[in-house]
Amino acid sequence: MNSKEIVQEIMQKNEVDSVFFVGCGASKADLYPAKYFLDQNAKKIRVSHYTANEFNKSTPLSVNEHAIVITASLGGATPETVTANSVAKEKGAHVISLTRTVDSALTKEADYVIYHRFGENYAAKLEKTGYALELAVEILQQTEGYNHYEKMIDGFSKIYNLSQQSAESARLEAKKFAQAYKDDSVIYVMSSGATHEVAYSTSICLMMEMQWIHSGTFHSGEFFHGPFEITDKDVPFVLLMNDGKTREIDARALTFLERFDAKTAVVDALDYGLSSVIDAEVIDYFNPMIITAVFRVYAEELAIAREHPLTKRRYMWKLSY
Known part of the structure; x- marks a missing residue:
């Protein structure tokens, strides 16, 4: 069914x-x-x-x-x-x-x-x-x-191909990211809107679980209500940037990071043409999919650069807990 x-x-x-x-x-x-x-x-x-x-x-x-x-x-x-x-x-x-x-x-x-x-x-x-x-x-x-049911159905028919193409096209940028971030001991991740918990899973799973890198995650809108105090030159951040209603929230955070020359990697749905295939009325809900696909390539390249496979674990599936 x-x-x-x-x-x-x-x-x-x-x-x-x-x-x-x-x-x-x-x-x-x-x-x-x-x-x-x-x-x-x-x-x-x-x-x-x-x-x-x-x-x-x-x-x-x-x-x-x-x-x-x-x-x-x-x-x-x-x-x-x-x-x-x-x-x-x-x-x-x-x-x-x-x-x-x-x-x-x-x-x-x-x-x-x-x-x-x-x-x-x-x-x-x-x-x-x-x-x-x-x-x-x-x-x-x-x-x-x-009211936008048909636009969502149309979006489902297009998002998988676009995400696959986007991931495949991201390899060069992912390699650059990996070389820049491979020696960092902590990486902060943030996003907003429907992509908020992509940032969360990027932090707790791709960084902490799969790479043993200390990481924190927070909503881009919450950045200015505590986390921005750790912003400084070369402090590592990943910003997963949405195309849609919450873009201004992400952009505000990016402006602050750039102001203080933080080390910032941006994965932006706009760069991968999401708005060219998904209607503006429903674009917010498809951001997480394209960003997830692209950042998976980033994680793969980070694992290669660090010589630490994404499948490597110390505790998970090995101990009783």
Whole structure:
């Protein structure tokens, strides 16, 4: 079943007034654009975004038969997220799970499973984010209606090819970034809008988990409310810059970084032609996908320059924790 059919079937059973997005780490972050879309456009639907174990330990009362719980785990075995499915089912919620692994633990108590790809190419790595966003669009369209529904559908038909092309074209800039940043002991990452948690996952996963580089992340709009005090010449920052409503927020942060000659790498959706293929009314929700694809190349080149593979771990999957 596709997203439209899944939502139609749920609506035939119950009215929906709440949507919960639940996951851990990068999978949690991959759900954020869908959450952001509903926050921006839903008038009545209640929307929440949880790390799985908090959802399990402090479950909202509104998790019931009128709620949809959307969970995600790349390998389908993240224990906290698997438990979240059980918790949601126990409360009577409709559970939709996103994973790439057929018959994984995450699929056992899900009412619906959407399988995505990951390793095939850069576009495939975006499918989890994209499918979650498609679900959000369908939920809104089938509950309240959405004036830009067709523009979103058109965007989905174009974003994967554009993101793949953008990633492939970013290799030279990525190599420059890697050489410039390979010896840094800390790298700060920021963004805004729907891309806010791309910055978060870049920081906690690509930098801290996969490269063992100290990192902090914050919303570009929050930069001036504390974090900007550490700005100085050659302090390393990565700014993931959006094309759309929050661009001015990112631009303000960039102006300050440049004013004090901070070491700044900018990945800008505008540079990759997002506005040439996505309608201005919905462009905000596609920024995370193109930026994710491009920065993955940056991370790959950083790993090569540091002689530290992205797959290398000290603790994850090796210890009980």
